Amino acid sequence: MNPPSMEKTTVEQISAPPMGEPAAVDVEYAWQGNNRVVLLENGEAYFPRVFEAMRQARTEILLETFIVFEDKVGNELQQVLIEAARRGVRVTVSFDGFGCGELSTGYLAALNEAGVHIQIFDPAPKHLGFRTNWFRRLHRKIVVVDGTIAFLGGINFSADHLADFGPEAKQDYSVEVQGPAVADIHHFALLQSGRPARAKYWWQRRRQRRSELAFSDHDGQVRLVYRDNGDHRTDIEEVYRQVLRSAQRRVVIANAYFFPGYRLLREIRNAARRGVEVRLILQGQPDMLVAKLAARMTYDYLLKSGVQIHEYCERPLHGKVALVDEDWCTVGSSNLDPLSLSMNLEANVLIRDRAFNRELFERLEDLSANHCKAMSPDKAPRGRVWHMTVGFLVFHFLRHFPAWAGWLPAHKPRLKAFIHPAGSDQHEPL
Numbered sequence: 124m125n126p127p128s129m130e131k132t133t134v135e136q137i138s139a140p141p142m143g144e145p146a147a148v149d150v151e152y153a154w155q156g157n158n159r160v161v162l163l164e165n166g167e168a169y170f171p172r173v174f175e176a177m178r179q180a181r182t183e184i185l186l187e188t189f190i191v192f193e194d195k196v197g198n199e200l201q202q203v204l205i206e207a208a209r210r211g212v213r214v215t216v217s218f219d220g221f222g223c224g225e226l227s228t229g230y231l232a233a234l235n236e237a238g239v240h241i242q243i244f245d246p247a248p249k250h251l252g253f254r255t256n257w258f259r260r261l262h263r264k265i266v267v268v269d270g271t272i273a274f275l276g277g278i279n280f281s282a283d284h285l286a287d288f289g290p291e292a293k294q295d296y297s298v299e300v301q302g303p304a305v306a307d308i309h310h311f312a313l314l315q316s317g318r319p320a321r322a323k324y325w326w327q328r329r330r331q332r333r334s335e336l337a338f339s340d341h342d343g344q345v346r347l348v349y350r351d352n353g354d355h356r357t358d359i360e361e362v363y364r365q366v367l368r369s370a371q372r373r374v375v376i377a378n379a380y381f382f383p384g385y386r387l388l389r390e391i392r393n394a395a396r397r398g399v400e401v402r403l404i405l406q407g408q409p410d411m412l413v414a415k416l417a418a419r420m421t422y423d424y425l426l427k428s429g430v431q432i433h434e435y436c437e438r439p440l441h442g443k444v445a446l447v448d449e450d451w452c453t454v455g456s457s458n459l460d461p462l463s464l465s466m467n468l469e470a471n472v473l474i475r476d477r478a479f480n481r482e483l484f485e486r487l488e489d490l491s492a493n494h495c496k497a498m499s500p501d502k503a504p505r506g507r508v509w510h511m512t513v514g515f516l517v518f519h520f521l522r523h524f525p526a527w528a529g530w531l532p533a534h535k536p537r538l539k540a541f542i543h544p545a546g547s548d549q550h551e552p553l
Contacts, residue, residue, distance in 0.1 A: 150314070151358075152347040158302030160345060160479050162454075163276070164486060166284035169297045170196060176268045177203045184214045185267040185312040189222040189260060189456070190279035193230055200280045201234060208238040215239075215316050217538070219261040220246035222279070231541050241541035242316065244468075259352060262467035263456050264297070265312055273300045273308040275347075275472050276454050277379075277443045284441075293441035294490075296377075296483075298454040298472060304345035311347060311470070317538065344475035350457060351468055359457045359471055360464050364390045366447045370399045375487050376445040377404035377435075380458035382417040387459065388424065395429040404442075404491050407434025417460070426500040433495035443471070444483060452480050 163169040177184055184207055191197045208214045216234070218226070220243050235241055244261035266274040276297025278284050286292050300308065350359045360383075367374065367390035374394055381403065383391075395401040403425070405418050422432055443463075446452045455471025457463040474480075491497075 150311070151355075152307040152311070154344045154346045154473075154475070155302065155304040155307060156341055156344050158300055158304045158343045158345045158476075160343065160474055160476055161299040162479060162482050162486070163274070163278075163297045163299055165286070165293075165295055166196065166278060166282075167286065169274070169276070169278045169284070170199075170280075172299055173266055173274050174199060174203050176266070176272050176274075177207055180207050180212045180268045182212060182269050183267075184212055184216075184269075185265070185309070185316060186214075186216040187261065187263045187265045187312065187315065188217075188280055189219045189262045189264060190281050191218060191223050191226060192281040192283075193226065194282040196280050196282045196285070197226075197230075201230060204234060204239050205237040208234075213240075215242070217242045217244060217261060217316060219244050221260050222262075235541055240316075243539050243541055245537060246539055258462075258466050260462075260467045262463065263315075263349075263470040265308065265470060267305065267309045267312050270309045271301065271305055273305045274298070275300070275308065275456075275470060277441055277456050290438055293439050294435060294437075295441040296444045296454055298474070300345055300472065302343065302345070304347065304472070307347050308472075311349065315468075342476040342478065346473040347470065348455075348473060349468075349470040350463070352466075356465070359455070359469060360384075360387060362453070362471075362473065363387055363445070363459070366451055367391060367394050370394050370401075370447045372448050373400045373402075373484075374445070374447050375402045375404070375484060376459070377440065377442045377487055377490070378445070378459045379406055379439070379441045379443065380414045380418075380460040380463070381405050382414075382421070382460040383464065384461075388421060391430060392425060392428040395425075400431070401429070402431040402433065402487075402491060404433050404435055404440070404487060404495060406440045407436035407496055408439055414460075422498060423500070426498060432498040433491040434498060435490060435495045437494050444487075446480050446483050446487075449477055449480055450475050452476070452483055454483075 161172075163172060184204065186204075191200065204214050204216065216239060218241070223243070224246075231241055245259070264274075264276055264278060274297055277295045278297045282288050283291060284293050284295055348358050348362055349355055350357070364387055367387075374391075376391075391401060391403075406415055426432060443457055443459075444452070444454050452474040453471050454474065455469065457467075457469035457471050463469050
């Protein structure tokens with residue numbers, strides 16, 4: 124590794140010419156059966172499984188993540204990837220330029236020099252001490268190893284997903300998938316990394332839309348859904364609305380940042396009105412206060428319709444999971460707020476598996492019963508019309524803000540390959 128120098132390094136100096144946005148292609152993935160799915164709760168379950176899979180990798184590791192910190196988790200990730208690259212595994216990682224913006228050049232250079240292919244989504248230097256690449260983030264968290272095992276969910280590579288981090292440790296979920304659905308997740312990750320991938324044909328796309336509500340008696344079914352800024356801007360939100368309309372007995376949604384648009388709120392309310400038990404588990408101790416304030420704008424509207432709302436108050440809730448009845452679940456990176464539903468690049472898996480549904484339900488049941496505070500209509504913020512009006516205006520302002528922010532720097536997100544320049548400062552952040 125080259126020794127540090129006193130020369131500062133800019134994003135333009137450490138990046139190759141732009142490669143463009145991750146592929147926004149017209150691909151929809153079908154339900155795939157005969158999969159093995161494992162729920163991974165928090166970093167204690169997630170990190171050992173991911174690192175073990177990476178250490179066993181023989182041919183390829185694909186990784187996309189929003190955040191990596193240079194802490195004990197980020198440093199272990201770096202070491203595992205370096206070891207894999209040195210033994211001949213092709214390693215491609217995509218980091219978000221905002222979430223990973225504080226990674227030092229030295230951290231990235233060590234990966235680069237070991238042979239890891241590094242791509243930065245929308246890298247940008249600070250202007251007057253502030254970052255400008257706030258919107259349309261690469262928010263997905265995907266790992267695919269050897270095309271045979273995949274991990275997808277809401278957990279970043281940072282120590283704040285471990286309980287020993289303290290009161291600010293996050294409560295979160297991910298899923299491990301093995302089976303035919305991994306081929307679709309692998310295909311998607313390849314497309315996003317700019318590498319060649321097999322085509323998906325028109326009849327596969329049409330079959331997709333017809334089958335969404337065709338619930339099957341067979342377990343182990345998995346489908347990948349995603350949100351981009353091309354042809355799939357509303358796919359995740361539409362799935363939520365469809366399954367809410369079909370719910371018959373119960374709905375449980377645990378989501379860190381809850382501020383959906385009116386159509387999704389209406390489906391949640393309508394499900395409760397027709398007798399479905401609808402429970403929301405939301406942040407009571409948020410890592411960002413605005414998230415709690417935004418969510419509470421919706422409480423009066425929902426509580427008066429019979430929706431149960433529980434605030435998790437032990438530590439920040441970071442999960443993005445939901446289940447409907449005894450069959451359907453989703454785990455992924457997408458919150459139910461304007462950033463995730465209208466701006467970020469997101470990915471969820473949909474799962475039809477009774478055992479998985481039951482396990483997730485039991486985990487969320489314990490969370491809401493023993494670690495949450497139940498909200499009641501008399502505790503909800505007053506003034507339903509006022510709060511819904513303000514919420515509507517704020518939501519749609521945020522929904523359209525990226526277009527209005529097009530005049531600001533970093534308004535065109537790009538994926539750039541990291542190339543370490545000789546003699547650059549090893550400690551300068553991205």
